[in-house]
Amino acid sequence: MxxxxxxxxxxxxxxxxxxxxxxxxxxxxxxxxxxxxxxxxxxxxxxxxxxxxxxxxxxxxxxxxxxxxxxxxxxxxxxxxxxxxxxxxxxxxxxxxxxxxxxxxxxxxxxxxxxxxxxxxxxxxxxxxxxxxxxxxxxxxxxxxxxxxxxxxxxxxxxxxxxxxxxxxxxxxxxxxxxxxxxxxxxxxxxxxxxxxxxxxxxxxxxxxxxxxxxxxxxxxxxxxxxxxxxxxxxxxxxxxxxxxxxxxxxxxxxxxxxxxxxxxxxxxxxxxxxxxxxxxxxxxxxxxxxxxxxxxxxxxxxxxxxxxxxxxxxxxxxxxxxxxxxxxxxxxxRTESNQEQPKIQTVEAERLAVEHLSLQTPNYKRTLVEDLSLELAAGQGLLVMGPSGCGKSSLLRAIAGLWDSGTGTIIRPESNQILFLPQRPYMVLGTLRDQLLYPNTHLEVDDEHLKQVLEQVNLAGLEERFGGFDAQEDWADVLSLGEQQRLTFARLLLNKPNYAILDEATSALDLDNEERLYQHLQAKGTTFLSVGHRATLANYHQSLLELSQDKTWQIKQPVTLVEEQPELLELPSTT
Missing domain, CATH: 1.20.1560.10 (ABC transporter type 1, transmembrane domain)
Known part of the structure; x- marks a missing residue:
């Protein structure tokens, strides 16, 4: 103009x-x-x-x-x-x-x-x-x-x-x-x-x-x-x-x-x-x-x-x-949906999580990340997604979450309110500590005693006392370390009790003991979960492994296979 x-x-x-x-x-x-x-x-x-x-x-x-x-x-x-x-x-x-x-x-x-x-x-x-x-x-x-x-x-x-x-x-x-x-x-x-x-x-x-x-x-x-x-x-x-x-x-x-x-x-x-x-x-x-x-x-x-x-x-x-x-x-x-002439991934709501003949592309359709992927995640089981950086691991999660629909094939997934997503960098909402724990369902009525029990389960006992109670308001992204934020988001999972959870490097800032504790709580709840990560120790908590490659190919393995073939991955990278 x-x-x-x-x-x-x-x-x-x-x-x-x-x-x-x-x-x-x-x-x-x-x-x-x-x-x-x-x-x-x-x-x-x-x-x-x-x-x-x-x-x-x-x-x-x-x-x-x-x-x-x-x-x-x-x-x-x-x-x-x-x-x-x-x-x-x-x-x-x-x-x-x-x-x-x-x-x-x-x-x-x-x-x-x-x-x-x-x-x-x-x-x-x-x-x-x-x-x-x-x-x-x-x-x-x-x-x-x-x-x-x-x-x-x-x-x-x-x-x-x-x-x-x-x-x-x-x-x-x-x-x-x-x-x-x-x-x-x-x-x-x-x-x-x-x-x-x-x-x-x-x-x-x-x-x-x-x-x-x-x-x-x-x-x-x-x-x-x-x-x-x-x-x-x-x-x-x-x-x-x-x-x-x-x-x-x-x-x-x-x-x-x-x-x-x-x-x-x-x-x-x-x-x-x-x-x-x-x-x-x-x-x-x-x-x-x-x-x-x-x-x-x-x-x-x-x-x-x-x-x-x-x-x-x-x-x-x-x-x-x-x-x-x-x-x-x-x-x-x-605006009505652009790229109408471009192929779209179909999403079907059902009481299971699966992909059928999925070929995933970037939103601008300039790059194909995965070709003809088909798999189904059994109820109560865990699937670990691994592969080199840039091969499409997080992109696959975006597609399952409904954020990306560029490509072909079908994604079968439950309703959105049955799935909780835990990213590597947790989102800290503006509000009280209670809001942080209950997000996104902040309307839930949960007494303080139960909130304390959940904080103990994720190794954050006494967190409410540090800040003056569950109604304290802080800039939580600033006052909590990344590790504390990741544990807090696991508390959200335990409180919201979704049937499905998607974890994108959700324990990357935690030590092995805390990682093990959180995944054990997840398994005890009977939650069906899909994780993206690089640590080979994650294989201990998943029943199957999807390995993606840079050349768009993929294969499903037993997690133990990866540990046996690449034992050096058990060593944690140094972090600050």
């Missing part, structure tokens, strides 16, 4: 129409009707106040005391009504904006998590950056700015109609000149400043988001950076991202300077022109002096109503850039 054009209007309506015609349409339309009615009322009162201001000056000029005080009383009475009307209008407008933002945020969040769109966005290689900013900042800007501008247009139309009648009664040429003047200003501003300002504002949103994202990554990976002593590199990268922001803002400021020079000169004329037009009639005694103030007030209101594009052009260019970012994001989330 590099210019302000009708595509922006189409994109805007694509995003907006669902709210105004959806399940909350009557509440939305009711609030909008209330806003418009208040707008009508206070616009009418504005005309009255403008007229009485002119009458006040005329009364003072004529030294008509009774007329002066009568006008003062009317002015104050109208003002008493006008002030709360204007405040009520602002409140209802902002409340409608807030309701709209809530609805639109929920819609984007639902779409973001539906069918794992957040994950598909991560692996798709799309140019859609910083979805967090689009959901938070761009949605907020969209609802606030669109309502503000829409109501500003309505107000402009009402003000133009109301105050033009006042001007028409004072000077007809003044009205004609005003319309022509506003149209020329709008045309010049749009043609000259439209393309560069919209492009620069679009880039500004992107570069600011990149800077914020870089700073967040440093916070999340502080320990790793410290271990590598990567401060200089990270500092330079942050400075470079800020330099990009800085340079773009410099270019933006130059264009804004030129725009401000034009608009400041352009908007000065209305303050002097009415006096020039009505001066001859006043000097001739054909018109009261107060008509100058009345004409000037009406002229300014009509001018700024017609001049809405010029006056708010900078905000409109930023708003247009935000609409495009939000539209492309919504388009991605709601």
């Amino acid at each position: 590099d210019r302000l054009n009708f595509n922006v209007v189409q994109q805007f309506w694509t995003i907006a129409k669902s709210y105004w015609s959806g399940d909350e349409k009557w509440q939305a339309r009711g609030l909008l009707l209330g806003v418009v009615l208040l707008l009508l009322a206070y616009t009418g009162l504005s005309v009255v106040l403008n007229n009485k201001r002119g009458v006040l000056i005329s009364a003072l000029s004529a030294k008509d005391e009774s007329r002066f005080w009568e006008t003062v009383i009317i002015f104050i009475a109208v003002l008493v009504i006008y002030a709360p009307l204007l405040a009520g209008y602002t409140y209802l407008r902002d409340r409608l904006s807030l309701q709209w933002r809530k609805w639109l945020t929920h819609r984007f969040v639902d779409s973001y998590f539906r069918d794992r769109s957040y994950y598909n966005l991560h692996i798709s290689g799309t140019e859609i950056d910083n979805p967090d900013q689009r959901i938070s900042e761009d949605v907020r800007s969209f609802t606030q700015e669109s309502l503000t501008f829409l109501l500003r247009l309505v107000e402009s139309v009402l003000s133009t109609i109301a105050f033009s009648s006042v001007l028409w009664g004072i000077s007809k040429p003044l009205v004609l000149f005003l319309v022509l003047y506003a149209l020329i200003g709008t045309l010049v501003t749009t043609v000259v400043f439209g393309k560069p300002l919209v492009r620069l504002n679009f880039e500004q949103l992107k570069k600011e988001a990149n800077l914020r994202f870089g700073l967040v990554r440093i916070r999340e990976n502080a320990e790793a950076i410290a271990f590598y002593q990567g401060e200089e590199r990270e500092s330079n990268q942050v400075k470079q991202r800020f330099f990009d922001v800085f340079e773009n803002v410099k270019r933006l400021l130059v264009w804004e300077l030129n725009l401000n020079v034009l608009t400041n000169a352009y908007e000065f004329i209305p303050f002097i022109l009415p006096a020039l037009v009505v001066a001859p009639a006043i000097f001739a005694g054909e018109m009261e002096v107060g008509k100058v103030s009345e004409a000037q007030g009406a002229f300014v209101r009509v001018f700024f109503s017609l001049n809405v594009v010029v006056a708010r052009f900078q905000q409109l260019s930023t708003f247009g850039a935000g609409i495009n970012r939000l539209y492309t994001f919504a388009e991605f989330l709601e």
